[in-house]
Amino acid sequence: MAAPNVHVELVHDPARHRAVIGWSSDPALLRVTAEQLVCEAEKRAAQFEGIDDVAAEAERSEATRLRRILELILPERGAAMSAAATIPAELRERDQWLLWRYVERDGKHTKVPFCAATPWREASSTDPATWSTFERASEKLGEPGVEGLGYVFSGDDPFAGIDLDGCLDDNGEIEEWAAEIVEQLDSYTERTPGGRGLHVIVRGELRGSRRRRGSFEAYDRARFFTVSGERVGQRETVEERHAQLDDVCQRIFPPAPEPLALPSSGTGLAEADDRKLLERAFGAKNGPTIEALYRGELNGHDSRSEADLALCSSLAFYTGRDGGRLDRLFRSSGLMREKWDERRGDTTYGAQTLEKALTRAEFYGHRAHTPPARAERPAEGEDDREARQQLGEPLARALRAPFAWLGPGRGEDGGASGAGRRCRSRSPYGRRTRPERSSCSRSRTGSSRRPSCRTRGRSAS
16 A cells, blocks of 8 residues: 555544554554654655755654554554654664564564565574664565564674563553662663563673573673664663663672582683684584574473573583583573572582583584504414414314315415415516416307417417
8 A cells, every 4th residue: 555545544534544454453563664654754854854845844744644643543652753763873873783573483472583684584693794774674664574673782882781571560550670770770761562571771781691580681792672662761862871780780680609610621612702602603503503592492492401401512512611601601691590590409400500511522623532543463373372272273273274165275374285276387587377278268158269369370370
C-alpha cells in the first residue's frame, strides 16, 4: 500500500483503520511502520528548510498528522515519538547497527541478529563486517521478518548497556530494585521491545568478570541490545557514569569465591587477550556452536549444566590449563548464573565444572597423542634364543624355516639348496643367465610358436 494512501485513509476516515491493521497483525510492526513514515516526513521537512518554506511546512504538517495516526492505532504508545528521533545521536553516529527477529531455538523464542544489508544472513556481535550504519538498518524497518533495530557494544566504543529484565509490572510501574538503579545511573533509558524490561545505556567500562545475576545484566562488548526508542524518563543523551556503574556492579555482584586453584600450565593461547581468544574460538570450524553457547543458548543440550560443561570444554582448548582464565571467560558469557557460585561441600558448582573441562587431553598448539617410537630391530639370533627358551627347539626350528612345507631341499635358513634350487648359472660378469629355451616350444593349445629372433638368426647362418 502506498504511503500517501495510508495517510489519507487513516486521517480522514478512522473507520477504515481495519484495512491497515489487516495488513499487519503485529501491532509493534504497525507502530514501527507508522513511526518510519514520521521520520521520513521530518527528514523531508529538514531538506526543504530554507529552500522551499511552503514544502517544509507541508512536511511538518504531514508528520503531525502521522503522530495523530499513532494515537488512533495504539493509544497506549501513540504519544511516543518515532524511534529515529528518540535514539541518542551518539549511538546513531556509530556503524554498529543490525536488525533482529525472533527465532525458535531449544523450544523458546530467541532474539537473533541479522545483517541490515542482507536480512536473510545472521549477524554476529563479534564480527564488524556484519554491522551497518543506522540509516541503512532503519530503512529495513517495517519489512516482513524484521522485528527491530539492534546496537552492538564493542571494545572500540565508550558505551555500556544495562538490561533490567522483567522490572515493569502490568501497569507499567518500575519495580523498586530497578528504580534505584535507573535513578543512580541517570542516563538514557528505554523500554525493551517486549514491554516488560528496561535498557539503560551509559558511558563507562565494566570491571571484573561477572556480567549477569538474576534479572540484571551488564555488557560493554561482544553483545547487542535491541533498541526500541521508547524513552523512559527525561534523559535524552548517554551520560558518563563510570563511578556510578562501578558502584551498581559492586552492589549487584558480591565478592565471588576464589576460583578453582589449578596450575596455569598447558599451551593454549597464552599470548592472546580474552577478546582475541574469543574471536579465534568463534572463527574456528565449530565456532558457531561455541558462539551460540557463549550467548547463553543451550544449542541442543538437554540441560543448562550440560551446556555449561560444553562451553567450558570448548574454551579450555584455547585457555590451556588456566583455570582462572577459563572461569573469567565463562562469567562473561550468557550462561553465567547464580548457580555457578553455589557451594558443593568444600568447592562450588563452577569449580567442579571447570575441573571436568580441564581434564581434556588436547589444547591449542599441543597434541597429547604422539606416534609410538619405532621398535628397535632385535639382534640376529636373539628371537631364536628366546623362542628356544619359551617354546622349545621344535618351534624355534619352525620359525627359522617357515617354508619347509614347500618341499625338500630347503635349508634351515629358509632358502633353497641342492636339488630344490632352481637351475640358474652365473655369467663371468656376475649376472645370472637364463637357460636357453627350445626353438620349437609349443603353446598350451598345441600350436607351434614362431622361432625367436635368436633361433632364426642361427638357422639363417
